[in-house]
Amino acid sequence: MTSDEVLILDDATIAAYLERIGAEPPKRPDLDALRHLHERHVMSVPFESIDYHLGKEIYYKDERVVDKIVRQRRGGGCGEINTAFLYLLQSLGYDVTAHHARVWIGGELNAPYNHFMMTVVIDGATWIVDVGFGKGSRFPVLLDAAEPQPDPHGRFSTRRVSDKATDVLCDGKPQYQFYEGPLSMADFEQVVWWYRTSPDSMLLQNMFCSLPLENGWVILKDDKLTITTGKESRTEVLADDAEILAAYEKWFGVKLDARPTPSPYLKDRVRMAFEEK
Numbered sequence: 446m447t448s449d450e451v452l453i454l455d456d457a458t459i460a461a462y463l464e465r466i467g468a469e470p471p472k473r474p475d476l477d478a479l480r481h482l483h484e485r486h487v488m489s490v491p492f493e494s495i496d497y498h499l500g501k502e503i504y505y506k507d508e509r510v511v512d513k514i515v516r517q518r519r520g521g522g523c524g525e526i527n528t529a530f531l532y533l534l535q536s537l538g539y540d541v542t543a544h545h546a547r548v549w550i551g552g553e554l555n556a557p558y559n560h561f562m563m564t565v566v567i568d569g570a571t572w573i574v575d576v577g578f579g580k581g582s583r584f585p586v587l588l589d590a591a592e593p594q595p596d597p598h599g600r601f602s603t604r605r606v607s608d609k610a611t612d613v614l615c616d617g618k619p620q621y622q623f624y625e626g627p628l629s630m631a632d633f634e635q636v637v638w639w640y641r642t643s644p645d646s647m648l649l650q651n652m653f654c655s656l657p658l659e660n661g662w663v664i665l666k667d668d669k670l671t672i673t674t675g676k677e678s679r680t681e682v683l684a685d686d687a688e689i690l691a692a693y694e695k696w697f698g699v700k701l702d703a704r705p706t707p708s709p710y711l712k713d714r715v716r717m718a719f720e721e722k
Contacts, residue, residue, distance in 0.1 A: 452508060454536040462533050465515045466490065474538040476567050480584050486530055486576040487583050491520035491697045493654035495705050503637050506630045518698055522648060524561045524633055526577030531563055540566045545632065546623035558636045560621050564588065573613060578620065579655060652707045654697050663696045667707050
C-alpha cells in the first residue's frame with residue numbers, strides 16, 4: 446500500500462471492531478495476539494456476496510468497509526474482509542503488507558488481482574494473513590516453513606514459484622498464488638467493477654454466505670442451507686423468505702430487511718456501473 450493509504454482507526458472504532466469479532470484487546474502486536482485476532486475474525490465475519498446481488502456499492506478503500514463489517518455486522522468478499530482487517534492490524538501497530546493474488550481454479554490460475562491478502566512481519570518472520578478466502582486457514586501461516594503447518598482447516602504450506610511469487614497450499618492443493626511488490630488499493634478498482642457487472646463474475650453467479658463452525662462449516666446459498674460437522678453434511682431447502690432471513694440471523698448474525706435473491710445478469714447492472722464511473 447502507498448503511504449497515503451494507511452488508515453489508523455480511532456480508539457472507539459478499534460474497541461467496536463474487537464467487540465464485533467469477540468477478541469481480547471492485544472497488549473502488544475506480537476504473534477500470540479495476531480493468532481487470536483486472526484482466529485476470531487475467521488470465526489466471526491462471514492464470507493458472503495449479498496451486496497453484489499443487491500446492486501450496492503462495494504467499499505474497500507476507506508473506513509466505510511470497516512463500518513460494514515463492524516457496525517452493520519456484515520461480511521463480504523476478500524477485498525472487503527481483508528481490507529478491514531488490514532486497517533485494524535495497522536491501527537494496532539503491526540507491520541502489514543498488502544498483496545494481490547491469483548486463485549487456482551480447476552488446475553489453472555485465474556486472472557491477476559482476483560484475490561487480496563496480506564503478510565505480517567513479526568520478529569523477522571513473515572506470516573500469511575488471510576481472513577477472506579472462504580475456506581482458508583483459521584490461523585496465520587508461516588511463509589517458507591520447512592513442513593506443512595497443521596490448522597483446524599487443513600495442513601497449510603507455501604511453495605516459492607519465483608522470487609516474486611508464492612503458492613499457498615492446503616492439504617497439498619494450491620489455493621492461490623500471491624505476489625511481492627508495491628500495491629495500491631486503486632489497483633483493485635477495475636477488478637471490483639468487473640465482479641459487480643460481468644456475467645462471468647463468480648460473485649454474481651453465486652449468492653452465498655459462509656462461516657466456519659468449531660468442527661465444520663455452514664453455508665447458505667440462496668435457499669439451500671448446508672451444515673457440515675466433522676465428516677457429516679446435511680442440506681436443507683428452506684421453505685420461505687421468513688426461514689431464509691432467520692437462517693441469515695441465526696448462523697451468520699446478519700440481519701436483513703428482505704430476502705436477497707440471486708441476481709440475473711442484468712443489463713441494468715452494467716448500465717449502472719458505467720454511470721457511476
